Amino acid sequence: MPPVTIRDVAKRLKLSITTVSRALDGYDDVAAKTRQRVVRAARTMGYVPSRAARQLRRQRADVIGYILPASGPHFTDPFFSEFIAGLGDAATSHNFDLLVSTAAPDSAAEKQIYARWVQSRLVDGIVVSRMRLRDWRARYLVKNKFPFVAHGHTLLTLKFPYIEIDSRAGFELLVQHLVARGHRRIGYIGAPANLTLQADRFAGYQNGLSAAGIAFDATLCAEGDLTRAGGYQAALQLLDLPTPPTALIGANDLTAAGAMRAARERGLTVGRDIAIAGYDGTDDSEHTQPPLTTLKQPVYDIAQRLVEMLVARIAGDALAAAQTVLQPVLIVRESTGGPSG
């Protein structure tokens, strides 16, 4: 059976489709009694407006989009689980739907998705995450005047709303913590250099060192890729140095988890022979063995707030152009010796 349309409802009630539409949309120029009849009939007949028709007429989809920075099988960063949960919950509560796609960063597929979503007006707005220093996505969306919000900034002179964690300050804190525990040779496992988060976190690491009067040593730095495997490889490299570091900081928790594994393989007991710390602070970090010292960012809340900003922006609210910077919270656990260590 074909879906029931507004026409069916109107016919059944011997009313015009206009009246039905207005009654359902809650206009106040409909007799209370009529409205009641309409609402009841619509419910019993199971009428739900066609998205396509409504969308065509109103020129908006009530959908927001998000693209996961990955494609392929092994994708399990808990950061993104929590992020998506936040986006989804917030979208629902604002009567939006969430469209999700996957694409490797800077791939042709990614560009194609953006073009398609924007040009075909499939979505009304986009949430962009894991920003890059010279992010073509920001450029593209600004150029097309397309509503979007970001998790993190760029180096470009573009104005757009974002929420961001002051990870630079966070990493300074982290270094300070390690120095207080007596560490001088502190290694750093970073992310690809084109990412904003790498620039920030690396800068924080360097600042932390210099604040403690420790000379920066490039040989103690390696590049990871924000995955466990990347952290593992990079950590091995650092641990096999003639004079290895006594502490390692990963650009995120996954990197740190990989580093923990590498340390164990080299016969080191994490938290005693070597200190390891990460960044993100999703639940998983509490459940590594030993539990991971980390900087916690409120991922779920950030996602929710991003959606709120985006929805406001789609509605044309100028206020939504805000740029918010939050402070991460240092959580000290056993991987760096424990709270009282």
Next chain:
Amino acid sequence: MPPVTIRDVAKRLKLSITTVSRALDGYDDVAAKTRQRVVRAARTMGYVPSRAARQLRRQRADVIGYILPASGPHFTDPFFSEFIAGLGDAATSHNFDLLVSTAAPDSAAEKQIYARWVQSRLVDGIVVSRMRLRDWRARYLVKNKFPFVAHGHTLLTLKFPYIEIDSRAGFELLVQHLVARGHRRIGYIGAPANLTLQADRFAGYQNGLSAAGIAFDATLCAEGDLTRAGGYQAALQLLDLPTPPTALIGANDLTAAGAMRAARERGLTVGRDIAIAGYDGTDDSEHTQPPLTTLKQPVYDIAQRLVEMLVARIAGDALAAAQTVLQPVLIVRESTGGPSG
């Protein structure tokens, strides 16, 4: 500026919109030269068909939907990261988009989402996961003749396509493995009783015991909720028995991870003092400490194949009604003594 429509392209070329439409859709009754002009003009003008209009006309959205069984902040099961990655990649490669929402199982919100998606034809088909024994979702979708595919079966006498892992056989294998390592008191931490997976895995556990001539002991069984926290709590309960189990099986890896934590807190060394095993086998299981013995299901592939089946079904392909059962693979790691243990 308003988006460019097919009319704009036609006007510019002094052609009818029909010709433009047909040229772009690759019909062969368009002069090669005309097509070329049209394609070029469309590209330079940045024309992309309006989704809403096309959708209204063709009565399909080219969108499939998936609902994450969770709402709230702490949602980080790697199973679902991988599942979504698989859905997203497969959807993209079939020229579909993926709509994602979140809702607690059996909540009012969940029902509402289904009603909305189905009735408003927002999506052309739905992927359903974590099936329940008497699953109203399957009932609802079958009743509405709405295309869907499932990860797992139900107890209902409904015919629908699904892919499923023979987790019953898997758990028998797991018990067998533990028995071979000398365990007789094998505990089980399950999932909520209304879930299909619980029925299957619990049955497999029981079968495994009886095959080994071990009497079933209900006091060695506890109910978890497929989260780490749930596994932790349930494990504590079992470990604090007068005569605690020497081995624990979790209904999934997260449960097992929680159990490992509980064991450590009780001063036990996992893999030596107690054996612990799980189910799912995402990358994370390899990185617990010690690495977790588990039954691996090919999550990413399953997700991809589900999408393929769904797409075929949406296209009206009867073949897509298949019901596939795959075998899980036992992966023995240190948490039960190691491969050679």
Next chain:
DNA sequence: TTGTAGGCGTTATCAA
């Protein structure tokens, strides 16, 4: 090979 016209299901404008 190209063009005309109708309609997909809504919402919104204007009259009645």
Next chain:
DNA sequence: TTGATAACGCCTACAA
């Protein structure tokens, strides 16, 4: 307070 009617942008018989 209600109803007729015109779009929204596209696809596709059918006609030319």
